[in-house]
Structures are given as structure tokens and as C-alpha cells.
Amino acid sequence: LQLSPQEAARAAHAFIIGGENLLAESLSFWQEAAPHTALVNEYGPTETVVGCCVYSVPPDERRSGSVPIGRPIFNTQLYILDRHLQPVPVGVVGELFIGGVGVARGYLNRPDLTAERFLPDPFSRVPGARLYRTGDLARFLPDGRIEFLGRTDHQVKVRGFRVELGEIEAVLEGHPRLQRAVVVARQDGGGPQRLVAYLVPEPAGDGAEAQPPTVGELRRFLKAKLPDYMIPSAFVFLEALPLTPNGKVDRKALPAPDGARPTLGAYAPPRTPVEASLTQLWAEVLGVERVGIYDNFFDLGGHSLLATQLLSRIRETFGVDLPLRRLFEATTVADLALLIAQEQAEQEDEEQIAQLLAELEALSDDDVERLLADETLPQEALDSL
Numbered sequence: 419l420q421l422s423p424q425e426a427a428r429a430a431h432a433f434i435i436g437g438e439n440l441l442a443e444s445l446s447f448w449q450e451a452a453p454h455t456a457l458v459n460e461y462g463p464t465e466t467v468v469g470c471c472v473y474s475v476p477p478d479e480r481r482s483g484s485v486p487i488g489r490p491i492f493n494t495q496l497y498i499l500d501r502h503l504q505p506v507p508v509g510v511v512g513e514l515f516i517g518g519v520g521v522a523r524g525y526l527n528r529p530d531l532t533a534e535r536f537l538p539d540p541f542s543r544v545p546g547a548r549l550y551r552t553g554d555l556a557r558f559l560p561d562g563r564i565e566f567l568g569r570t571d572h573q574v575k576v577r578g579f580r581v582e583l584g585e586i587e588a589v590l591e592g593h594p595r596l597q598r599a600v601v602v603a604r605q606d607g608g609g610p611q612r613l614v615a616y617l618v619p620e621p622a623g624d625g626a627e628a629q630p631p632t633v634g635e636l637r638r639f640l641k642a643k644l645p646d647y648m649i650p651s652a653f654v655f656l657e658a659l660p661l662t663p664n665g666k667v668d669r670k671a672l673p674a675p676d677g678a679r680p681t682l683g684a685y686a687p688p689r690t691p692v693e694a695s696l697t698q699l700w701a702e703v704l705g706v707e708r709v710g711i712y713d714n715f716f717d718l719g720g721h722s723l724l725a726t727q728l729l730s731r732i733r734e735t736f737g738v739d740l741p742l743r744r745l746f747e748a749t750t751v752a753d754l755a756l757l758i759a760q761e762q763a764e765q766e767d768e769e770q771i772a773q774l775l776a777e778l779e780a781l782s783d784d785d786v787e788r789l790l791a792d793e794t795l796p797q798e799a800l801d802s803l
Contacts, residue, residue, distance in 0.1 A: 423451035436460040436468065438666060439566055440485040443597055445475060453477055461487035461566060465535065465550050467520035470494045471564060484588060486563040487556070494518035496564060497541065497549065498556050506557070511585045513570055514556040515549040517542060522550070555584045574603040576611055577723055579647040586615070586650065589643050595620050595631050598659055600667050601650060604674065612719070615650040616672050618659060630655050634717045651719035685710040692755045695735060700751060703728045711751040738762060 421429060426448060433448060433455050440459045448455055454477075462470035473488025490496045498512040499505055506512040517539045524532030539547040555567040568584020575581070583601045590599035598618040605611045619630035631639070633653050640649050652675040660671035685708070688694040693711050700709040704718045715725070725745045732754075733739050738761045748754045 423447075426451040426455075430455055432456040432458065434458045434460050434469075436462070439568070441591075441598065442480075442485050445485065446480075449477070449480075459485045459487055463516070463550070463552055463554075465522045466516045466518075467491070467494065470516060470518075470520055471496060473563065484565055484567070484591065486559060487566045488563050490516075490518070494520055495541070498558060498564070503537075503540070508558045508560055511555055511557045511567060511582055514552045514554045514564070514566075516552060517547060517549045521548055555582055574611070576603055576613055577647060577721070581613065581648055583613075586613070586640070586644065586648055589640060590615060590617065590636070593631060593636070593639055595629070597621075600659055600669065600672065602669055602672060612651040613648070614652045614654060614672075614675055616654045616656055616659060618656055634714065637717055646721070649721075651721065686712045686752075688751070690755065692736075692758060693751050696732075696751045696755055696758075699728060699731045699735065703731065709751060711755075713751070714749045715745065716749060732758070736762065738765070 429452065431454075433452075435444075435458065445457055448457055457475040459473040459475060460469045461472070462468040469491065471487045471490050471494070473486045475485060495517040497505060497515045497517065498510075499515055500512050515537075521536070524536050535551050536548045537551060539549045541549075553570045555570055555572075556564050557567065559565055565588070567588045568582070570582075572583040573580060574583065581603070583603070586601045587599045590596055590601070596617055597620045600616045602614055602616070603611050604614050615636075617630065617636075636653055637649055654673065654675055660668040662668045688697050688711055697709040697711065700713075700715065700718070701707065703724055704715075704720060706718055709718065715728075720728075722742070725742060729740050729742065729745060736758050738758050740757070740761065744757060745754070748757045
């Protein structure tokens with residue numbers, strides 16, 4: 419910002435903002451330096467009216483994350499619809515459609531694009547009325563205002579699930595210790611596609627160092643609001659997001675996760691050969707540099723698909739066949755090492771009993787009578803005689 423607080427205080431009576439998703443943090447300067455300046459968030463694509471939806475920010479409003487785009491202007495209707503073009507409930511994310519007298523007739527000499535973007539309006543009684551399909555994601559807030567969440571072309575498929583990146587970003591920006599959040603789907607090193615969140619923490623203020631939330635905190639925060647398949651596998655903290663020359667987030671410039679162990683608490687090294695082997699397996703499957711024995715598999719970016727790969731590697735290394743649910747019960751290396759030791763001990767007992775039963779089958783009747791009196795034999799062996 420090139421204005422000083424003194425210049426901003428006398429610069430204008432009203433400040434109308436548009437063109438990009440407005441974040442509350444961008445308004446803090448004006449709210450403090452020019453509290454009497456009216457701040458208006460304006461939304462509208464060129465195909466309708468560039469200001470078809472407006473929100474006048476209350477002077478005393480202090481919030482984080484996206485600023486609502488408000489309500490439609492006169493003679494304009496805004497609908498939030500699902501993929502079947504049905505209205506979604508309050509709070510549910512859908513695509514934003516615009517109707518009313520401001521909707522354009524179409525694109526010049528582009529009948530194909532016109533047919534794709536301008537649809538018959540099923541909610542209007544006006545003959546020939548049409549809706550413009552914005553390609554923007556939004557949702558209704560409980561008070562009727564609309565919140566912009568991003569673009570539908572930021573929808574991706576991860577592990578067979580359709581994911582709306584804007585919805586994850588909106589939830590993350592609702593965390594009190596995060597200032598900005600961008601989520602992308604990455605496929606680095608030929609591995610499977612995964613979600614990566616890039617985060618700018620809130621400054622601590624008063625010269626103190628900012629304390630970003632831990633990965634465990636973020637995962638619990640997201641799990642309370644989103645399904646598991648929408649939880650990012652990696653979280654990257656940045657001082658600022660890279661921007662294009664026109665001020666938008668440059669998603670192509672976002673760095674690849676470096677594979678470093680995320681902030682999960684103190685690192686605890688392996689204590690036994692089994693734990694050492696497991697930490698190595700986890701690091702290879704999860705793509706991180708090192709794993710502590712008390713690190714949670716899912717906090718490190720694990721999910722059900724990676725869990726299946728890990729169990730296959732455990733079967734090859736330890737000769738133990740564990741069902742998938744056991745990894746959801748034993749989520750740390752320390753717990754999993756104990757589980758493997760128990761399974762191996764049970765397998766050894768079963769092998770010893772099977773060998774003993776095979777030897778008993780070859781005994782004569784006299785030998786069997788004598789053995790029945792031996793109280794040291796396992797009950798399974800006595801029952802087979």
C-alpha cells in the first residue's frame with residue numbers, strides 16, 4: 419500500500435473493491451487509518467453486471483478470511499446450485515449462477531461458448547430468461563449473504579473423490595492463527611496426486627515471533643468441518659504467497675514440499691530394530707525425511723491408500739499380515755511395533771502347536787496313553803489325542 423495513514427484518512431469517502439477475492443486482512447489498514455471511509459466489496463463478472471452483488475463492510479467488523487460478497491442488487495438474482503442444477507442448502511458449497519436483466523445475450527460469434535455459459539433460467543417466469551454460469555464457487559451464509567470461495571476450475575479429483583480446493587481454503591482461513599491459505603493438488607516425483615496446503619500464519623504482533631499451528635492442530639481443525647479425503651497430505655508454511663504481476667496468487671510458483679518432518683512435537687528416535695525398520699518404511703511410503711516413533715501416521719500425510727501400501731511393506735518385512743483397521747488403531751511407530759511383536763508371538767505359538775500336533779499323529783496308542791497323563795502339554799494338544 420503506497421498511502422500513508424494520514425493520506426488514507428482524507429483520500430476518499432468510499433472505497434469500492436473488486437476483481438479478486440477480498441480478504442479481511444486487506445481491509446485492516448483502512449479500518450484503522452480511515453474508519454469513516456465506507457468499504458464496499460463488489461462482485462460481478464463482465465457477462466452480467468460488474469457490480470451485481472455488493473457488501474458494505476460494517477465499520478466495526480473485524481474478521482479473518484474472505485469478506486462476503488453480500489447480496490444481489492435490484493433486478494438481479496443469484497443462485498447457488500449443485501451439479502444437477504438444483505439449489506443447495508445454506509452453508510453448502512455450489513456453483514454461482516446469475517439471472518436478471520443484467521445478463522448478457524451471449525458471446526459475439528461464439529455460439530458454442532454461449533450455449534455452455536448461458537442456460538435457460540428454470541426459476542424465472544419471463545420467457546427466454548437465462549442464467550449465466552459463472553464458474554465460481556460460493557455458499558449462502560446463515561444471514562443470507564453470499565461467500566465467494568474460488569473457482570470451479572480449481573476442482574480436482576484425488577483418490578477418486580472430487581475435491582473443491584476453495585472449500586478447503588475457506589475452512590483453513592477460518593483458523594484464528596492463519597492469515598492466508600492456498601490448496602493445490604500436486605503430483606511430485608511420479609507419485610500419486612495429493613493435496614498440499616500453503617499457509618501464511620497470522621503475525622504475533624508486538625514484535626513477538628508468530629507461532630503457527632502444528633500439523634496435528636490443523637488436521638483436527640479440518641476434520642471437524644471436512645471429510646477425510648479433503649484433508650491435505652502436506653502443510654507448507656510461507657512468509658507470503660507468491661503473486662503474479664496483477665496481484666493474484668501464482669499457484670505455479672508455489673514450492674514443492676521439501677519432505678521435512680512437519681511440526682508434530684519433539685522427535686523421538688527408534689529404540690529397537692523393529693522400530694528402526696518401521697520408521698524407515700514410514701519415511702519411504704510417506705515421502706518424508708525422518709519419522710519419530712510417536713509421530714501419527716495420518717498427521718504425516720497418511721491416508722487409506724498409503725496405509726494399504728504400508729501394510730504390504732510390513733507383510734514383506736516382518737511376515738505379519740495386518741488388517742487395515744489395525745493401522746487406524748495403532749497410528750504411531752511405537753504402537754505398531756508392539757502390535758507386530760504380539761502378532762509374531764501368536765504366530766510362533768500357532769506354529770509350535772501345529773508341529774506338536776503333527777508329531778502326536780505319528781504316536782502309538784501306548785504312547786498316547788502315557789502323554790495324556792503329562793500335565794505339561796498344551797490343552798490344544800491334549801484335545802487332539
